[in-house]
Amino acid sequence: MSVKETYVTEMKKAFEQTPFASWLEEEGVKVYEGFTVEDVRELELGPWPRIGGNAVFINLYPFMEAGNGVYVAEIPPGSKLEPERWCCHKIIFIEEGTGTTEVWQEGDSQTRVFEWGPGSTFAIPINAWHRMYNLGSQPARFLVLTKAPLVMKGFDSADFIFTCPHIFKEAYSTANEKFFTEAANRVPGKFWDTNFIVNAWATPLDEVPDAKAFGGATVGFRMANRTFGGHISAWPVGRYHQAHYHDSGRLLHPLQGEGYVMTWSKDLGPRPFESGHGDDVVVEPFKPGGLYSPPGDWYHAHFNADTQAARHLAFYGRSGFEEMGPRVDNQRNTRINYEDEDPEVRRLFKEKLDNKGVRFDMPASLYARQK
Ligand SMILES: [Fe+2]
Structure with missing residues (x-):
């Protein structure tokens, strides 16, 4: 198996x-x-x-x-x-x-x-x-x-x-006229606290200098009195994310652009092809309207193999029940930098793009240290 x-x-x-x-x-x-x-x-x-x-x-x-x-x-x-x-x-x-x-x-x-x-x-x-x-x-x-x-x-x-008969009065009152209005208080780089987003296809996104996808833009949001979060993110044609892993519960919903997600258990290590576990690397195509979710602690990276920018809506699937205590930004710590990734990851992406006639658009300098 x-x-x-x-x-x-x-x-x-x-x-x-x-x-x-x-x-x-x-x-x-x-x-x-x-x-x-x-x-x-x-x-x-x-x-x-x-x-x-x-x-x-x-x-x-x-x-x-x-x-x-x-x-x-x-x-x-x-x-x-x-x-x-x-x-x-x-x-x-x-x-x-x-x-x-x-x-x-x-x-x-x-x-x-x-x-x-x-x-x-x-x-x-x-x-x-x-x-x-x-x-x-x-x-x-x-x-x-x-x-x-x-x-x-x-x-x-x-x-x-x-x-359950309990009324959560502190969470919501019918007198609150703004609860279902898109909040105007967005600050780049910070979570956007809003219980309503007008149209996730059209929401403006912020450039992120250190995005997981080279050249990506995003906005993170928190709903239900900040207990439930997610983000909308987009990244350009011919580019892909640095693989990383974290806990389970993230749901990805592609809104625009076709491509694929590559995911593998972290037990297989950061270079699964090189170490002979290529058969256990899962590659699942995605397109608008799709749903996918990386298993907990599985590396995953998203690849845009389309002729237009990819745009995803992500729900973190975590609620106020789980979070407590000091938070560790473990996603950043588990990222595989482009120069450290398995060379087969890039080769497969180039092959996929070639088949579709789309140009690979990752600068060589990102892989400078790779042998
Ligand atoms: Fe992720």
């Missing part, structure tokens, strides 16, 4: 024993399983009585490692879903369509309504009631990230998510 096959087998075994897995079966909702998703806009959906619409849960093995759930749901044109209340983080990304979300706390006499369109990204306040409306003439399809699997596992209860 390859390292990837062993990983998937172990993950599935662990997942089957979680309350979330039993809950999914009881819900009777359609489930997709895999290491990656090619395009969430093309996944087949099925009826999900809880929301009164169609959906598919995506069991993406590496993303499940950190207790994350993902699903895609759809609202028919001019229609609405049932009201919902989840006692966990819930982040929504609009793939297609235009509409509104109505939000209120239990017992409120008024509700708040905000509009969204393609690329809108927002956090539903924990345990607040909310309802999704499609105001357009096309189906509205959206991606949802939840921490339900983590909370269900921690309390050993699926019901808790949907029956």
Whole structure:
């Protein structure tokens, strides 16, 4: 068995024993399983009585490692879903369509309504009631990230998510008019604290001098009162990231540009081809609409093999439950500098670009120390 096959087998075994897995079966909702998703806009959906619409849960093995759930749901044109209340983080990304979300706390006499369109990204306040409306003439399809699997596992209860009566007044009040407005307080190089992003396809990005991808630009954001983060990043044609590893739970959603991710267990070392483990290096193609997530502590690097810049939306998949104590910038420490990387990494990328007629655009000086 390859390292990837062993990983998937172990993950599935662990997942089957979680309350979330039993809950999914009881819900009777359609489930997709895999290491990656090619395009969430093309996944087949099925009826999900809880929301009164169609959906598919995506069991993406590496993303499940950190207790994350993902699903895609759809609202028919001019229609609405049932009201919902989840006692966990819930982040929504609009793939297609235009509409509104109505939000209120239990017992409120008024509700708040905000509009969204393609690329809108927002956090539903924990345990607040909310309802999704499609105001357009096309189906509205959206991606949802939840921490339900983590909370269900921690309390050993699926019901808790949907029956907890607590009102998180300190987290959200219907009187707050700006909660679902894109925050204007962006500072380059700092996290952008906003619970709403108008359109992740169009958000301006900041140049990063020491970007993991040579010439890359990014903006990091934090939602749900800074407990749930992510970033939008872009990098030029013919370029790729320095491989690095960190903990699990990052979900990558390509918004523009085709390419591939190369990932391998850190146990194989920084030069897996040179050390004879090339067969265990996983290469997965990506394109807009896709989803992928590097397993925890696996090196990964992203390659843009397209004729246009690559743009990714990333969710870190970590919430306030995990973080405490001094934080170590371990990503920087695990980066493989271009001059230290396995020469096969660059050779494969050049080969891929040649096949597509795209120019390799990494300056030779980046590899100056490489023999
Ligand atoms: Fe990463």
